[in-house]
Ligand SMILES: Nc1ncnc2c1ncn2[C@@H]1O[C@H](COP(=O)(O)OP(=O)(O)OP(=O)(O)O)[C@@H](O)[C@H]1O
């Protein structure tokens with residue numbers, strides 16, 4: 232796939248100036264830090280040193296778009312909070328993980344950045360334990376069942392798996408060591424009851440990097456996590472003593488299990504005991520609900536452990552998916568969810584991806600049949616254009632002469648708009664808009680005629696447009712070439728080659744139609760029939776109509792264009808889209 236240099240699009244001077252000044256300011260700050268986080272005051276974001284990608288991304292730490300600067304050239308380290316596996320994965324998860332998958336694909340396939348992605352699987356938690364009691368099975372059975380299901384669901388949505396999935400339960404010994412170091416560094420304390428709490432006061436005014444939410448959250452009287460064992464209401468658990476019947480691990484503080492936030496700090500820092508991401512992480516992602524307190528606490532712990540002023544440089548948060556009309560996000564605990572499997576009975580992964588692309592990754596989205604039908608229509612428009620353009624290339628579709636130079640210009644303009652949109656905080660709706668605009672102009676130029684009269688043809692520009700559209704869709708993880716109707720997705724593959732069969736069938740039908748559409752010049756002497764179609768051939772035309780109508784519900788859309796016919800295999804519920812075209816073309820009734 233091509234690699235785009237944003238520099239060439241956005242202007243070299245601006246970017247290089249940015250890199251140098253960023254490097255200068257970070258070096259200045261780093262020398263002030265001199266290895267100790269405790270020397271740093273305040274919550275000010277430090278612009279990282281390293282390599283300016285030329286992209287901009289919204290950073291929740293600053294609440295504005297910032298230049299995306301990576302520690303290592305061409306490589307982005309990326310950590311994601313994964314699911315707590317105690318129930319089915321739903322469309323809310325799908326939305327968050329597909330959106331970040333699209334962002335990672337854009338970085339990799341469009342801008343040539345290798346993404347090293349690690350994700351935690353939270354496989355021990357109060358909710359898992361509760362579910363195991365309800366189901367009367369071990370927590371391990373609950374977590375492994377839903378972990379497997381989550382991974383399969385992600386694959387069915389074509390989410391590229393992270394380089395590594397890491398379970399909390401496989402890493403408890405690292406978590407214990409991580410907590411010990413935080414205690415040694417003077418930022419956590421153990422209680423006689425066997426808890427370990429993070430000591431918020433020990434980091435002064437540096438708590439609250441994600442904004443002022445914590446003032447509301449921590450009212451000493453109302454905060455549900457308030458315990459008299461804590462030194463400060465804001466202190467949070469790094470280690471919790473286990474209650475009877477609960478799973479536990481041995482630790483210097485007695486039997487217990489890790490708190491929620493510490494798992495991410497540890498795993499993001501020390502993958503399987505080796506320092507993979509270490510004290511430096513480029514990008515951290517999760518749903519917006521995780522910003523506070525989860526990410527706030529991750530930051531506090533990690534910076535206390537690494538003794539650094541800034542652990543993760545960019546926090547990317549995705550907006551929530553809601554059922555249309557609901558103020559609440561879709562969630563397992565609210566039981567207001569649609570599972571990914573149920574969804575895939577009615578829609579395809581491609582359609583869900585288009586649904587995600589049509590809104591910015593940071594915005595909240597309403598899920599409804601009408602928003603899905605908008606996504607389906609957009610994909611259908613693109614797919615129909617590709618098929619029509621292919622029919623034109625093959626000479627099956629005869630058209631009026633095309634304004635070729637105009638289309639080459641549209642193509643160049645689209646390429647530039649798509650790169651600019653994606654470099655500007657991954658603005659996928661703008662990129663899709665640019666693509667649809669090009670498709671619109673392409674369609675306008677494909678004006679079918681029944682006789683070409685040897686008019687000039689312009690196949691190259693349509694071939695270039697098709698290739699470009701496929702490339703961009705590939706960046707987004709949409710593959711129209713091998714798409715199947717939703718009902719078939721994940722099912723057993725059919726024997727034979729459907730496309731080949733449809734091609735042969737349509738060719739045969741075209742010959743029959745051409746024969747049936749032949750006109751008699753004048754009535755033969757003594758004949759009672761009028762000039763026009765041969766009466767005895769009309770049943771053949773009717774049979775052609777019936778075949779076309781009969782194939783539509785199976786997703787085979789045949790379009791009759793004068794004497795020739797084209798075909799395509801449609802997405803999702805083909806009969807709805809097929810029907811409208813067929814009615815326009817009904818020929819035996821006219
Ligand atoms: N409705 C949603 N829209 C977008 N992202 C979501 C939604 N629900 C969960 N996520 C994201 O999915 C990831 C995993 O979340 P988690 O396992 O906590 O799901 P959940 O359904 O919210 O569970 P719970 O109800 O137990 O909190 C997080 O990054 C979270 O922000």
Ligand SMILES: [Zn+2]
Pocket residue numbers: 311312313495525529
């Ligand atoms: Zn996390």
